[in-house]
Amino acid sequence: xxxxxxxxxxxxxxxxxxxxxxxxxxxxxxxxxxxxxxxxxxxxxxxxxxxxxxxxxxxxxxxxxxxxxxxxxxxxxxxxxxxxxxxxxxxxxxxxxxxxxxxxxxxxxxxxxxxxxxxxxxxxxxxxxxxxxxxxxxxxxxxxxxxxxxxxxxxxxxxxxxxxxxxxxxxxxxxxxxxxxxxxxxxxxxxxxxxxxxxxxxxxxxxxxxxxxxxxxxxxxxxxxxxxxxxxxxxxxxxxxxxxxxxxxxxxxxxxx
Numbered sequence: 001x002x003x004x005x006x007x008x009x010x011x012x013x014x015x016x017x018x019x020x021x022x023x024x025x026x027x028x029x030x031x032x033x034x035x036x037x038x039x040x041x042x043x044x045x046x047x048x049x050x051x052x053x054x055x056x057x058x059x060x061x062x063x064x065x066x067x068x069x070x071x072x073x074x075x076x077x078x079x080x081x082x083x084x085x086x087x088x089x090x091x092x093x094x095x096x097x098x099x100x101x102x103x104x105x106x107x108x109x110x111x112x113x114x115x116x117x118x119x120x121x122x123x124x125x126x127x128x129x130x131x132x133x134x135x136x137x138x139x140x141x142x143x144x145x146x147x148x149x150x151x152x153x154x155x156x157x158x159x160x161x162x163x164x165x166x167x168x169x170x171x172x173x174x175x176x177x178x179x180x181x182x183x184x185x186x187x188x189x190x191x192x193x194x195x196x197x198x199x200x201x202x203x204x205x206x207x208x209x210x211x212x213x214x215x216x217x218x219x220x221x222x223x224x225x226x227x228x229x230x231x232x233x234x235x236x237x238x239x240x241x242x243x244x245x246x247x248x249x250x251x252x253x254x255x256x257x
Contacts, residue, residue: 003032003135003174007163009182010041013079018242020086022181025245027090032135032174034166035087035094036143038159039079043071059218063118063156071156075144084142094140099123099147100154102130105162107147107155121147121155123162126169164225164234171233178229178237179244180222186240186253187223189214195251197240202256203227223255230257 006026012018026035040061044054047070055062063071080096087094099105099121107121134141143166145159160180167178186197201209206223209215215223226237238244240252 001032001174003034003170003176004029004179005034005036005163005167005170005176006179006181007036007159008038009180010038011183012181013037013039013083014041019083021242023083023086023090025242027087027092029245034131034135034141034143035083036145036159036163036166037075037079037083038145039071039075042079043067043074046070046074057115057117059221060117060120060158061156062116063120065119068119068154068156072146072154075156076146080142080144087140087142092140093138094142095134096142096144098144098154099157099162102134103127103150104130104141105143105147105157105165106150107157108149109153109155119153119155121149121157123147123157123165126165128169128173131166131170132173158221160222160225164229167229167234168232171235175235176233178226178234180226180237180239181241181244182239184241185243185251187215187219197251198253199250200254200256203230206255226255227257230255 008022012022047054052066076098084094084096097104105126106124108124110117110120110122143162145157147155147157149155163178167176170176189196189198229237237255238252243249244252
């Protein structure tokens with residue numbers, strides 16, 4: 001059986017027209033599917049309204065106790081339930097989830113090294129059996145970027161990582177395709193040229209592009225997750241924009257080992 005896992009970024013979530021275009025296309029995918037979302041821009045806006053200054057280091061959010069309360073409200077509440085409601089309107093029986101729900105994703109608080117990320121979570125594993133049962137019931141899980149430590153503590157967790165962990169954990173049960181859908185057409189050879197999409201990339205060409213400085217900064221952790229997924233049983237990984245849904249469109253990036 002096939003399973004499609006899609007992760008959407010904040011630029012799609014914030015743009016209501018693009019969000020509806022995405023959700024309509026997502027609803028038309030045949031077979032089992034899971035959606036994973038973040039919501040960092042909305043969380044940042046609310047933090048500022050509350051007089052809390054967001055702190056980011058190396059592109060990652062520092063999650064103190066106040067920030068955790070806000071991201072829980074935004075990710076697990078406003079954004080998640082809005083997406084679930086819109087999918088229901090499109091005929092998809094969606095189920096909003098965090099990693100704590102049904103103990104579906106287990107994590108631990110990131111250890112303090114040079115940087116203390118606060119209540120940030122690193123994923124330990126998923127419960128493939130419960131998720132397989134939900135999918136076989138015809139439900140479509142919609143995961144926000146929250147996990148838990150199995151001791152009552154919620155953790156802010158990178159949505160790219162959650163999507164990758166789900167794809168890996170379910171690869172024994174399904175032929176799994178992992179899709180990262182964001183505002184760009186794919187991985188770009190030239191960041192200033194939105195048409196310079198690298199359509200196919202394997203681990204060897206990836207290492208070359210990193211050494212040449214073509215792939216850097218924010219794309220590094222995303223692509224690391226992609227190749228980890230491929231090394232651990234995921235059938236295919238794709239990165240692109242809404243064109244991922246268009247059968248005649250090849251202007252996105254497909255990753256292979």
